[in-house]
Amino acid sequence: MDKIRIIADAMGGDNAPDAIVEGALSARDASDIALTLCGDAEAIRAAARKCGRSLEGVEIIDTPVSVEMDDDPMCVIKSKRDSSMALGLKALKEGRGDAFVSAGSTGALTVGGTFIVKRMKGIRRAGIGALLPTDTKPVLLMDSGANNVCIPQDLVTFATLGSVYMNKIMGVERPAVGIANIGVEPHKGTDLQVEAYKLLQQSGLHFIGNAEVRDIPFGVCDVVVCDGFTGNIFLKTYEGTAKMMSANIKRILKKNPVTLIGALFVKGGFEALGRKLDAKSYGGAPLLGLNAPVIKAHGSADAQTFANTIAQARRMAEQRVVETIRESIQTTGGASDEGNP
Amino acid sequence: MDKIRIIADAMGGDNAPDAIVEGALSARDASDIALTLCGDAEAIRAAARKCGRSLEGVEIIDTPVSVEMDDDPMCVIKSKRDSSMALGLKALKEGRGDAFVSAGSTGALTVGGTFIVKRMKGIRRAGIGALLPTDTKPVLLMDSGANNVCIPQDLVTFATLGSVYMNKIMGVERPAVGIANIGVEPHKGTDLQVEAYKLLQQSGLHFIGNAEVRDIPFGVCDVVVCDGFTGNIFLKTYEGTAKMMSANIKRILKKNPVTLIGALFVKGGFEALGRKLDAKSYGGAPLLGLNAPVIKAHGSADAQTFANTIAQARRMAEQRVVETIRESIQTTGGASDEGNP
Numbered sequence: 001m002d003k004i005r006i007i008a009d010a011m012g013g014d015n016a017p018d019a020i021v022e023g024a025l026s027a028r029d030a031s032d033i034a035l036t037l038c039g040d041a042e043a044i045r046a047a048a049r050k051c052g053r054s055l056e057g058v059e060i061i062d063t064p065v066s067v068e069m070d071d072d073p074m075c076v077i078k079s080k081r082d083s084s085m086a087l088g089l090k091a092l093k094e095g096r097g098d099a100f101v102s103a104g105s106t107g108a109l110t111v112g113g114t115f116i117v118k119r120m121k122g123i124r125r126a127g128i129g130a131l132l133p134t135d136t137k138p139v140l141l142m143d144s145g146a147n148n149v150c151i152p153q154d155l156v157t158f159a160t161l162g163s164v165y166m167n168k169i170m171g172v173e174r175p176a177v178g179i180a181n182i183g184v185e186p187h188k189g190t191d192l193q194v195e196a197y198k199l200l201q202q203s204g205l206h207f208i209g210n211a212e213v214r215d216i217p218f219g220v221c222d223v224v225v226c227d228g229f230t231g232n233i234f235l236k237t238y239e240g241t242a243k244m245m246s247a248n249i250k251r252i253l254k255k256n257p258v259t260l261i262g263a264l265f266v267k268g269g270f271e272a273l274g275r276k277l278d279a280k281s282y283g284g285a286p287l288l289g290l291n292a293p294v295i296k297a298h299g300s301a302d303a304q305t306f307a308n309t310i311a312q313a314r315r316m317a318e319q320r321v322v323e324t325i326r327e328s329i330q331t332t333g334g335a336s337d338e339g340n341p
Numbered sequence: 342m343d344k345i346r347i348i349a350d351a352m353g354g355d356n357a358p359d360a361i362v363e364g365a366l367s368a369r370d371a372s373d374i375a376l377t378l379c380g381d382a383e384a385i386r387a388a389a390r391k392c393g394r395s396l397e398g399v400e401i402i403d404t405p406v407s408v409e410m411d412d413d414p415m416c417v418i419k420s421k422r423d424s425s426m427a428l429g430l431k432a433l434k435e436g437r438g439d440a441f442v443s444a445g446s447t448g449a450l451t452v453g454g455t456f457i458v459k460r461m462k463g464i465r466r467a468g469i470g471a472l473l474p475t476d477t478k479p480v481l482l483m484d485s486g487a488n489n490v491c492i493p494q495d496l497v498t499f500a501t502l503g504s505v506y507m508n509k510i511m512g513v514e515r516p517a518v519g520i521a522n523i524g525v526e527p528h529k530g531t532d533l534q535v536e537a538y539k540l541l542q543q544s545g546l547h548f549i550g551n552a553e554v555r556d557i558p559f560g561v562c563d564v565v566v567c568d569g570f571t572g573n574i575f576l577k578t579y580e581g582t583a584k585m586m587s588a589n590i591k592r593i594l595k596k597n598p599v600t601l602i603g604a605l606f607v608k609g610g611f612e613a614l615g616r617k618l619d620a621k622s623y624g625g626a627p628l629l630g631l632n633a634p635v636i637k638a639h640g641s642a643d644a645q646t647f648a649n650t651i652a653q654a655r656r657m658a659e660q661r662v663v664e665t666i667r668e669s670i671q672t673t674g675g676a677s678d679e680g681n682p
Contacts, residue, residue, distance in 0.1 A: 135585050137501055145523065148531045182486065182573040190489045203524030213574050214581035229531055230574055232523040237575050240555035241582035244476050249590070252610030262606020269600060326414050 001251050003034040004317045007097035008311055010047075011066035012104025014300050022102060023306030029053065033314055036097055042062050042162070045224055051303070060086050069299070073107030075113045080247035084119040085109065086156040089116040099293035099313035101284065103301045103326070108293065110146040110287060117290045120322070122329040125150065126289035127158045127228070128296065130164055131237055131282040136219035138282055140166050142236050143228040147288065150227035151194035153202035155179065160328050161288035168319040169312070173222030175222035178211030179231055185210070192227060200225075204331060233241070242277055243255050280305050283312035288325065342373040347651055348438035351380030351388070352407035353445025356640050357657040361444060362388035364647025370394065374655055377438055379425040379452040380636045381405050387535070388447070392644070402428050407445070410640070414448030418456045426450065433633050440634035442625065442653035444642045447450035450635065451487040451628060458631045461663070463670040466491065467630035468499045469637065470506055471576055472623040477560035479623055481507050482521070484569040485576050487628070491568035493536035496520065500546050501669050503564035509660040510653070516563035518550025521571055526551070533568060541566075546674060583618055621646050624653035629666065633660055 008024045010017045020046055021037065028035045033056070037044050041062035048055045065083040067076055076086045085104050089112045092100040100117075102109055106128065119126050127143035142151065142158040159177045168173040179196055181189045186197050186220055188210055200207040212339050226234070249270060253263035275281065283305075284297040293316040295307040313335075349357045349365045362378065362385055369376045375398070378385050382403035389396045404516055406424040408417055417427045426445050430453045441458075443450055447469065447481045460467050468484035474534040483499040484491065500518045507516040520537055527538050541548040552561050554575055567575070590611060594604035616622065623636040624646075634657040638650040657663075 094377055135589065180574070182570065182577060212577065212581075214577040214584075217579070217581045217585035229523065232573070233571055234553040234572055234578050235555065236523060237557070237578040238582050240553075240558045241579050242586060244557075244558035245583060245586040248476065248614050252607055252614060255610055259607050259610060261367020262603040266600050266607065269596060273589050273593065297597070 003032055004099070004314045005034040005036065005089050005097040006308075007036040007038065007088045008310065009042050009084045009088050009100070009102035009104055010037045012102040013104075013137060013297065013306075015041045015302060016066075016103065018047045018050060019301065019303045020306050023052035023303035024310055025051065025053035025055070025058070025303070026303060027307040027310035031314065033310070035059070036065065036091060038088040038091070039066065040084075046110060051201050058328050061091060067108045069105055071105065071108065073105060073111045076108040076112040079262065085112055086116065089113065089294070092116060092294070095116050096308070098317035099295065101295045101297055101306075101308065101309050103284075103297035103314050104148060106145060106296055107109055109296050113287045113294045117292050117294060119289050120329065122327055123157055123289040124221040124269065125154045126287055127154070127161065128285050128287055130285045131170075131279070132216075132235070132238065132279045133279055133281065134217050134219035136172060138177055138236070139219055139221065139224070140223045141231050141235060142223065142225055143231050144285065145232040147228040147287055149229070149270070152192055152199055154197035154201045154227070155192070155225045156203050157289065157329070158225040159200060159203065159207070159223060160327055162225065163205055164321060164325045165288060168313055168321050172222050174206045176208045177205050177223045177225060177242060178208050180213055180216065180224050180226035180234055181210035182213065183210065184212050187196075193232050194223070195332045210331065216240050216250045232319075239279075246274065273312055274298065281306075284309040286312075286316065287323075291322065342396060344373055345440070345655045346377065346438040347654050347658075348374040348377040348379065348429045348432050348441045349647075349651065350429050350441070350445055351378045351385050353443040353614040354440060354568065354638065354647075355444075356643060357407075357444065358384045359388045359391060360642065361647050363392035363394065364642070364644035365651055366392065366396070366399070366524070367644060367665070368396035368648040368651035369399070371653065372655065374651070376400070377429075377432060379404065379423075379429040379432070380407065382449045402432060402645050404428055406468045408449045410446055411462050412444060412446065412449065412572035414452045426453055427457065430454065430589045430635070432634070433460050435636050439658035440636065442636045442638055442647075444625075444638035444647065444650075445488060447637055448638050451577060454631050454635045458633050458635060459620045460630050461632050461667055461670065464498055466495050466498065467628055468495070468502065469626050469628055470503055471556075471626045472511075472575070472620045473579065474558035474622065475558050476621055478563070479511060480557060480562065480571050481511075481564045483564065483566055483629070484572050485626065486573040488569040490570070493533055495568070496533070496566045497540045498630065498670070499566040500541060500544065500548070501568065502666055504546055504663060505666045505669050506627060506629060507563050507660050508568070508650055509665060510656055513563050516546045516551045517547050518564045518566060519562040519660050520577060521547050521554055521557070521567035522551035523554065524551065525553050529566055530628035534636040551592040580620075589617065625650040627653075627657065632651055632663065634663055
């Protein structure tokens with residue numbers, strides 16, 4: 001069997017290019033993939049030297065331009081069409097690789113994925129699936145920020161995409177799907193949630209109804225669907241609250257000599273909790289609904305996290321997630337204006 | 342000076358009427374208020390006997406009907422116009438009291454407040470202000486669930502109402518107002534947030550821009566404004582995440598004999614954290630924008646919590662919150678369809 005070919009944006013993320021190049025090369029060394037790196041060739045070679053890994057066999061798409069975090073997301077198809085992100089997505093579109101990974105701007109990656117790789121037939125909006133750690137199991141939250149405004153059919157699409165992903169990549173046999181909402185009753189929420197509820201009941205998916213957002217941290221279902229604004233509000237509230245609680249736990253344990261003694265007895269448990277709730281442990285966030293796998297790695301990804309995200313991209317290609325989604329969309333029904341954002 | 346007159350719905354909440362009657366009577370005994378109780382007179386008298394407090398001087402509005410949690414909120418102005426909640430709101434409207442408190446259905450209280458007590462001139466939507474405990478200080482989140490869908494002007498109204506409340510009741514000199522959003526930049530969010538941003542800049546309020554929801558648990562401003570759907574999503578995610586973290590803390594401390602020893606050294610700190618993050622410590626949630634003070638007590642309110650909420654209602658009347666709001670709305674500008682929900 002041919003090697004899976006991963007294209008990586010060497011210039012995206014807080015720690016690019018050094019940690020990105022190191023992570024990509026270590027993933028290449030750990031598994032049998034073919035690697036293409038997009039970015040400033042000189043900087044890529046310097047980064048490879050620094051971490052002591054070989055660039056032999058690695059294709060480099062050389063460009064001095066990269067997308068910055070404060071750039072307008074549209075730049076990736078306008079003023080920065082020759083950026084490392086845009087050229088990587090173009091290479092993916094042209095079949096010169098099987099999946100693309102970037103730790104760069106989420107907005108630009110969404111625009112680039114939509115306009116360069118393009119959405120598959122029957123999909124009105126691609127969505128970002130964030131894999132959330134919860135008390136009991138990982139939950140895929142989708143859309144987590146690509147589309148601020150959605151129509152009910154989009155939530156059915158996200159449910160289909162998310163169900164395939166959780167099945168193929170996370171091994172969940174029959175993913176339970178819920179709508180992120182302010183209560184469990186079918187009439188709760190705005191028109192979006194009420195109408196999506198009716199559509200999901202007829203979708204043939206394993207729809208369990210509304211997921212009260214209060215219950216999501218306990219892992220109430222496998223796939224939670226919502227518009228991107230609500231998803232992003234949920235995600236950031238979840239992160240912010242966990243961060244605030246963690247800061248308080250640290251202060252309590254370090255308060256005085258007495259608590260420091262107590263801390264010795266319990267710190268193992270709190271370290272394990274920190275690991276359990278670390279979103280990075282699951283890799284990056286897939287942009288689902290496109291014609292090929294695109295994954296957003298964490299902006300703060302270090303080498304190890306980026307290597308994990310490359311491994312995740314490889315699984316998406318191996319497991320034929322995109323092909324399975326294409327078949328599923330035909331079953332659950334697509335939306336009308338495919339191809340037109 | 343005449344006594345402040347508080348009207349309480351004796352039949353609302355999980356612990357009604359016993360805990361509600363006990364809480365109301367103990368608040369009456371602790372401070373110099375005149376009390377009116379609405380509900381089944383026989384049940385109210387039985388509850389008073391149980392807690393050993395006198396009903397002397399207490400006016401009772403006797404009715405056998407009460408609003409149940411699963412009733413349609415509209416019932417309060419339709420099939421249950423003679424319920425304890427509806428009759429209490431009517432008494433408030435007629436000036437037979439200075440403030441009304443109920444631990445019953447939030448939806449019914451919002452409908453009843455809007456249609457019986459009515460919104461003041463210049464206010465298109467009344468909103469529920471939830472006082473959130475955060476790491477550093479209480480934050481008023483408004484609207485926290487009365488209006489799923491809002492227009493930009495509503496957020497300016499909520500900002501005005503919330504600023505007056507935080508100033509008069511919580512003693513914040515110049516409350517800082519932020520929009521609950523997915524980022525701090527002015528272009529973030531949907532049209533609602535983008536347009537409200539522009540209006541708030543011109544409002545004369547102490548507007549500090551967007552409040553990234555990730556930062557709200559750290560107390561980034563005093564008043565956070567949003568539509569009621571977003572507010573309710575935030576509130577329930579915040580509660581659910583804190584609950585999940587607390588459950589983990591308990592499990593960690595109780596895991597085995599070794600951690601139980603450690604727990605002895607640190608449990609005081611965790612108990613204090615629990616108290617700090619207990620929303621009930623601030624009393625109930627005011628329904629702001631009406632012609633008289635209406636407060637929603639926690640559905641699970643016990644006698645002490647209900648007594649605190651009565652004290653809060655008394656402060657709202659004493660501090661002339663409604664009158665101050667009426668003056669402020671004229672300064673910051675009202676919305677067009679006042680009086681028509």
